[in-house]
Amino acid sequence: MAHSPRSHSHSHAAGQPAPATAGRLIRWAWLYDAVVRVISLGQDRALRRWTVDLAAIQPGETVLDVGCGTGDLTLEAAGRAAGLVIGLDAAPEMIAVARQKAARRRAAVDFRVGLIEATGLPAGTCDVVLSSLMMHHLPADLQRRGLAECRRVLKPGGRLVVVDFLAPAPGGPAGGANWLHPAPAAAAPDLARLVSAAGFGDVTSGTAPFPSLGYVGGRAAA
Ligand SMILES: C[S@@+](CC[C@H](N)C(=O)[O-])C[C@H]1O[C@@H](n2cnc3c(N)ncnc32)[C@H](O)[C@@H]1O
Numbered sequence: 001m002a003h004s005p006r007s008h009s010h011s012h013a014a015g016q017p018a019p020a021t022a023g024r025l026i027r028w029a030w031l032y033d034a035v036v037r038v039i040s041l042g043q044d045r046a047l048r049r050w051t052v053d054l055a056a057i058q059p060g061e062t063v064l065d066v067g068c069g070t071g072d073l074t075l076e077a078a079g080r081a082a083g084l085v086i087g088l089d090a091a092p093e094m095i096a097v098a099r100q101k102a103a104r105r106r107a108a109v110d111f112r113v114g115l116i117e118a119t120g121l122p123a124g125t126c127d128v129v130l131s132s133l134m135m136h137h138l139p140a141d142l143q144r145r146g147l148a149e150c151r152r153v154l155k156p157g158g159r160l161v162v163v164d165f166l167a168p169a170p171g172g173p174a175g176g177a178n179w180l181h182p183a184p185a186a187a188a189p190d191l192a193r194l195v196s197a198a199g200f201g202d203v204t205s206g207t208a209p210f211p212s213l214g215y216v217g218g219r220a221a222a
Contacts, residue, residue, distance in 0.1 A: 013113055014096035021090050021115050023067075024137040029093035032070050036133075040210060047163075047210050048076040051132055054215060055161040057081050061127035064088065064153060066116040066146065067134025071098030071109065077130060078109045086121070088114035116146035121153045129154055131162045135191055143191070147198035154220035160200055162191055166207065166214040192216045 018025055026032060036044045051073055057063060057080040065074040068087030071094075078085040087109055089095050098111040114120055116131070116138070129150045135143055150160055192205040200218030207214050 012096075013092045013099060013111075016092040016113055018090055018092055019113065019115055021117065022139050022142050023090055023116070025091040026069065026137075027091055027093050029070055029091065029097040032094070032097070033072065036072075043210055044072065047208075047213070048073045050209065051130065051161065051163050052076050052080055054163075054217065055128050055130060055159060057128055059083070062125060063128045063130065064119065064121065064126045064150075065130045065132070066119070066150065067131060067137065068098060068111065069094045069134075071101055071111060073130060073132045074098065074109055074111070075101060075105065075107050077128075078107050081128075083127075085109045087111045088116065088119060090115055117142060117149055119149055119153055123152050124155050126153050127155055127158050129158070129160045131160070131164070133164060135162060135164045143194055144198065147194055151199050151220055156220060156222040158220045160195065160216075160218045160220070162195065162216040163208060163213060164191060164215075165212055
């Protein structure tokens, strides 16, 4: 697969069929950024910066953003990485919006329609894999398969950063839910176990400084 950035090519992604997946796609890409702005109480840009900081992306690193949506995090990562940056989403509509943004900003990001469970990338190509607000769109078995694929495409020592809704506290109110978003089926604390089970070491997790969100980090064994 060619790895040249494609952000300059005007996209007909929206006319492409979506690949088959059990993940829940978002087809209303034109509204997505506005919804994130409201759900995050205007903290969306800060959330993207915080996520990229967490990944400690270094100049020249290769970054993959799985389930990248309209590409805000991917573009933030591209500002730091200056290496090959790829954004994958199963929804052609999301990729079309992301490509338009990249073209407007003259950002060299390779946005592709694709799946977390089958990225099409060769093994050991990425320094960093990001997954932001997307794991809760996958059923549990697909979360496992997706994380295994993230592990496969990472270089030895490469980092995974997952940011997602927190799971509801046992017996408590739906912790990960807020009034605008339903509680996810499997979220940050469970994801830490899944990340370990997918073969990652140095697994860390915690709450994010944003309402209802948590993170999990892991490192592919060297
Ligand atoms: C809530 S959005 C998150 C978008 C972006 N990462 C962000 O932080 O705003 C979840 C995205 O996952 C995508 N998605 C669902 N299943 C997928 C799969 N199997 N592979 C790749 N993307 C998928 C959806 O189309 C949607 O764009």
